[in-house]
Amino acid sequence: MFPLDEIQLSDALLVERARRGEKDGFESLFDRYYERIRQYAYRIVLEHHAADDVAQETFIRAARKLPGLEQGVAFLSWLFTIASNVARDYLRRQQSQRAKAFAAYQEQGGGERPSESQCAPTNQQTRLLRAMQALSPSQREAVALVYFENCSHGEAAKRAGCAESTISWRVFLAKRTLKKLLTS
Amino acid sequence: MSNQDEWMKKVLAGVQAGPADLRVKSEARRRALAAFGDDRPEPAQHATVQAWMLISTVTVAVALVVLAVDALLVHEPKPGVSGNPQLLAEMERLFPRQLDAVIRDGDKVDVELFESPRDTAVDQRILVTLYDKGRKIEVFTYSGHEVCLERAGAHLCFTPLLTGDGAVLVVTDGSVMKSPNGAVLAGFQWSAQSLPEVPS
Numbered sequence: 001m002f003p004l005d006e007i008q009l010s011d012a013l014l015v016e017r018a019r020r021g022e023k024d025g026f027e028s029l030f031d032r033y034y035e036r037i038r039q040y041a042y043r044i045v046l047e048h049h050a051a052d053d054v055a056q057e058t059f060i061r062a063a064r065k066l067p068g069l070e071q072g073v074a075f076l077s078w079l080f081t082i083a084s085n086v087a088r089d090y091l092r093r094q095q096s097q098r099a100k101a102f103a104a105y106q107e108q109g110g111g112e113r114p115s116e117s118q119c120a121p122t123n124q125q126t127r128l129l130r131a132m133q134a135l136s137p138s139q140r141e142a143v144a145l146v147y148f149e150n151c152s153h154g155e156a157a158k159r160a161g162c163a164e165s166t167i168s169w170r171v172f173l174a175k176r177t178l179k180k181l182l183t184s
Numbered sequence: 185m186s187n188q189d190e191w192m193k194k195v196l197a198g199v200q201a202g203p204a205d206l207r208v209k210s211e212a213r214r215r216a217l218a219a220f221g222d223d224r225p226e227p228a229q230h231a232t233v234q235a236w237m238l239i240s241t242v243t244v245a246v247a248l249v250v251l252a253v254d255a256l257l258v259h260e261p262k263p264g265v266s267g268n269p270q271l272l273a274e275m276e277r278l279f280p281r282q283l284d285a286v287i288r289d290g291d292k293v294d295v296e297l298f299e300s301p302r303d304t305a306v307d308q309r310i311l312v313t314l315y316d317k318g319r320k321i322e323v324f325t326y327s328g329h330e331v332c333l334e335r336a337g338a339h340l341c342f343t344p345l346l347t348g349d350g351a352v353l354v355v356t357d358g359s360v361m362k363s364p365n366g367a368v369l370a371g372f373q374w375s376a377q378s379l380p381e382v383p384s
Binding site: 018026027030042043048051055056059060061063124129143147179 | 189191192193195196198199200201202204205208209211212213215216217219220221330332334341
């Protein structure tokens with residue numbers, strides 16, 4: 001016999017409780033997957049603060065959409081799909097905002113540039129991060145799913161919302177780019 | 185697992201976020217639970233940021249629609265004159281050194297951008313046009329840049345390359361095609377050409 005609070009409730013059960021409006025069901029799902037989603041987000045957006053934002057927004061969207069989640073749909077796959085979408089949205093916004101911020105920075109004649117002071121990277125990490133930045137966001141997403149989440153290409157395709165061949169193609173391109181940049 | 189996969193895993197092990205800030209996590213939990221059904225009001229600053237982000241998004245969307253209409257109505261190429269670099273030039277001005285491709289599918293325009301500025305000034309502008317029955321997709325990009333399209337379930341990646349004699353090759357995974365020899369690209373008839381410089 002296990003004490004009740006040590007029993008690991010299944011995702012399906014927690015989702016069902018959350019769908020019935022029980023907040024602790026959703027809170028348990030948050031605690032179970034927040035860090036995993038945050039790491040996944042980081043591997044796509046490659047910035048610590050952005051990964052925090054993406055993880056937060058993922059759970060906010062999940063909270064709003066949970067009542068509409070079809071029965072039988074795996075919660076984690078669904079959550080990763082949301083995280084992928086949020087990360088893509090973030091990167092799109094960042095593209096336009098970065099151009100505006102840079103223009104403003106130039107107009108002001110410089111000043112202190114925002115930096116990622118948290119976890120200052122080593123030279124090796126910097127090289128790795130630069131190599132990852134050379135990948136497209138969709139390639140980073142495929143890499144994160146296949147190599148960090150250990151998904152098959154088929155499962156990664158479900159989570160990314162694309163065809164399996166698309167994942168295979170993106171992984172192929174990512175490997176080719178990383179090999180070129182990191183072994184030269 | 186192949187040696188290459190093992191190499192990937194080993195290399196990528198270094199790509200991970202540092203430990204979560206407990207305050208950040210706590211705030212994320214609070215907001216997620218608020219979204220779950222709690223009526224607690226969001227902090228004013230968050231609302232301001234959201235409003236600003238919404239305004240930015242709407243502004244970019246409106247700009248893209250205006251540019252698309254502008255390109256379609258005002259700068260429609262004259263019959264017999266193929267290749268309209270105006271749309272690409274407009275986008276280049278909006279996103280200097282960040283533009284990878286502009287994809288026009290009917291009245292919808294998608295813009296592909298690099299994450300960080302690159303020197304594309306030396307890359308020759310290319311127009312690849314895909315036809316399927318009455319549908320036409322125009323891809324404005326640069327020689328040597330890979331473009332991936334996902335349209336109505338079809339996925340297609342290709343890289344146009346300008347040759348020394350001015351022809352355009354289209355390279356896909358496992359094939360090289362030269363326009364206009366009638367070869368089909370993922371179900372689309374296609375043509376490709378280099379685009380002239382647009383006077384600024």
